[in-house]
Amino acid sequence: MWRWLHPYAKPEATYRLVDKLLPWFAALTAVSLLVGMVWGLAFAPSDYQQGDSYRIIYIHVPSAIFSMGAYFGMAVMGVIALVWQIKTAEWSIPAIAPVGAAMTAIALFTGAIWGKPMWGTWWVWDARLTSELILLFLYVGVMALYYAFDDQRTGAKAAAILAIVGVVNLPIIHYSVEWWNTLHQGATITKFERPSIATSMLWPLLISLLGFMLLTISLVMMRFKNELLRHELHRPWAQRVLGTAEESH
Amino acid sequence: MAFDSFQEFVQMGGYGFYVWLSFFLTFLVIAGVALDALIGRRRLQRQSRTLQRRRQRLSKRQQRQSSPVEESKR
Incomplete structure (x- = not known):
């Protein structure tokens, strides 16, 4: 089956696939985010303890989960790049890392803004907050390593290794609220028992989660398309896509 | 609706x-990432055009060098 997938045709085929899927993902992202945000902001009931400040949960939790989800995806691409030497997997690393870093940044500052009225402080060096900050540094490190070498493939390999090693941080983030006595509240939905949130608040949260998942994927796809074109700029298909192909004469 | 008026909605x-x-801020970050991707594509387009022009110049020069007779006839 892999025989007829000519190695040079592959980035083009990948581009066509991503290009075809992106509009659907973007449209679904817009719909689910709109529904999730409006429902969460205007229709979900206030929290009996936190009042309306809890509404930050509708961006804080989804961005935090997909800051980790994107990292895991990047690490999987790192494994594929190292084991099977697939170039498109290498190119996906610089496409995923900035998006994941953005999600991590969103999780961090929405957490800080939520923490100020609830905890009385923007920041504490507690386990959950610190491990999430380390995730941001890991993303920055992966990007820095990727671009640190003259030979881009060496950079990709170094970045892939860091991405894979950094996966150890993910369970630390997730279990930090159980392993250590933190200021951060415990898990709301990602536990084995029933979620500790009322269904009227849970539904908009689930829709926001879907929205942020689709958003992460859409943003990665946008960047990945650019990465594919960047490496294939000298090939006719990329020039045709960019509309810069010379007329045959 | 969890709020009685728009005023209350804004006050949260x-x-x-x-x-x-x-x-x-969340909107700002997301818009920034999306915009960066769009600018990146614009930049690739520019690069590709420059590459194309250089190639055309090169091929013209090669044609001139390989057919000096035709050149002298002109």
Whole structure:
């Protein structure tokens, strides 16, 4: 089956696939985010303890989960790049890392803004907050390593290794609220028992989660398309896509 | 609807500043990432055009060098 997938045709085929899927993902992202945000902001009931400040949960939790989800995806691409030497997997690393870093940044500052009225402080060096900050540094490190070498493939390999090693941080983030006595509240939905949130608040949260998942994927796809074109700029298909192909004469 | 009026909705039970600030900053970051991707594509287009022009110049020069007879006839 892999025989007829000519190695040079592959980035083009990948581009066509991503290009075809992106509009659907973007449209679904817009719909689910709109529904999730409006429902969460205007229709979900206030929290009996936190009042309306809890509404930050509708961006804080989804961005935090997909800051980790994107990292895991990047690490999987790192494994594929190292084991099977697939170039498109290498190119996906610089496409995923900035998006994941953005999600991590969103999780961090929405957490800080939520923490100020609830905890009385923007920041504490507690386990959950610190491990999430380390995730941001890991993303920055992966990007820095990727671009640190003259030979881009060496950079990709170094970045892939860091991405894979950094996966150890993910369970630390997730279990930090159980392993250590933190200021951060415990898990709301990602536990084995029933979620500790009322269904009227849970539904908009689930829709926001879907929205942020689709958003992460859409943003990665946008960047990945650019990465594919960047490496294939000298090939006719990329020039045709960019509309810069010379007329045959 | 969890709020009785638009005014109340904006105030968010006294937490309006925190809620709207976090939503605004989130929007800003996401828009920034999306915009960066769009600018990146524009930049690739420019690079590709430059590459194309250079190639055309090169091939013209090669044609001139390989057919000096035709050149002298002109």
